[in-house]
Amino acid sequence: MARVASTHLALLPELCSRLDSRDISLRSRASFPIQKRTHGFRSLTRRAKLDPVGAPIDPSPTEEQAGQPDSVKDKDPPPSISQNGGFVEFPNKDINRRVALASTVAAVGLFLSKRLEFGISLKDLTANAVPYEEALSNGMPTVLEFYADWCEVCRELAPDIYKVEQEYKGRVNFVMLNVDNTKWEQELDEFGVEGIPHFAFLDKDGNEEGNVVGRLPKQYFLENIAALANGETTIPHARVVGQYSSAEVRKVHQVVDPRSHG
Numbered sequence: 001m002a003r004v005a006s007t008h009l010a011l012l013p014e015l016c017s018r019l020d021s022r023d024i025s026l027r028s029r030a031s032f033p034i035q036k037r038t039h040g041f042r043s044l045t046r047r048a049k050l051d052p053v054g055a056p057i058d059p060s061p062t063e064e065q066a067g068q069p070d071s072v073k074d075k076d077p078p079p080s081i082s083q084n085g086g087f088v089e090f091p092n093k094d095i096n097r098r099v100a101l102a103s104t105v106a107a108v109g110l111f112l113s114k115r116l117e118f119g120i121s122l123k124d125l126t127a128n129a130v131p132y133e134e135a136l137s138n139g140m141p142t143v144l145e146f147y148a149d150w151c152e153v154c155r156e157l158a159p160d161i162y163k164v165e166q167e168y169k170g171r172v173n174f175v176m177l178n179v180d181n182t183k184w185e186q187e188l189d190e191f192g193v194e195g196i197p198h199f200a201f202l203d204k205d206g207n208e209e210g211n212v213v214g215r216l217p218k219q220y221f222l223e224n225i226a227a228l229a230n231g232e233t234t235i236p237h238a239r240v241v242g243q244y245s246s247a248e249v250r251k252v253h254q255v256v257d258p259r260s261h262g
Contacts, residue, residue, distance in 0.1 A: 122158055136206050138173065139204050143199060179193065194247055209224075211238075
């Protein structure tokens with residue numbers, strides 16, 4: 001027994017040495033998978049920093065983006081497009097009403113201007129005219145127009161005459177005398193009417209300062225009336241004759257109402 005015990009004791013160091021070597025080997029085998037998994041984790045981490053095609057992801061802006069001005073990068077969508085639904089924003093009812101009102105006023109203004117330019121007739125001038133007898137007694141200067149309904153030049157000048165009358169209304173009398181009316185035979189002779197339209201310019205006392213006949217620039221008529229309204233003793237255009245219609249072809253008729261100045 002003593003021999004056996006001594007033999008076992010002699011083998012004990014060798015056995016311990018073998019156990020230590022086996023333990024080291026086992027430890028080495030156990031640590032290898034852990035290192036491999038760690039290496040795999042690092043590979044995944046590195047791969048996550050790549051873009052889908054393998055290029056590194058750079059969080060900094062590109063040169064093209066950096067070169068763009070802030071006004072381009074921060075550009076807002078056009079104000080006429082709704083950001084909610086993508087539909088064009090239309091004016092509200094208040095704006096529509098204002099636009100409609102402005103359009104109406106413009107249309108009325110255009111109508112009146114056209115009426116003033118083309119719609120004024122000899123009848124309009126006659127309706128606004130001052131009676132001849134009244135004009136000679138109210139102490140204002142007077143413009144006599146001898147005309148006829150068939151006179152083409154008379155009709156053509158009517159809009160211009162109307163404008164001047166409106167400007168000097170209340171300061172100058174405007175009288176219309178129809179040469180077809182036998183009532184004015186004496187006045188036709190007195191003022192020497194041979195062609196129409198014939199305009200005679202009288203001062204506030206009824207004295208004739210001059211006359212113009214036929215188609216002439218509006219300025220002639222306007223300057224003569226301005227001189228009368230300002231009380232001047234002479235007029236700029238005292239004897240001027242343009243294209244006119246002959247009074248000899250007048251259609252004489254008797255006026256029903258003798259008080260009429262037409």
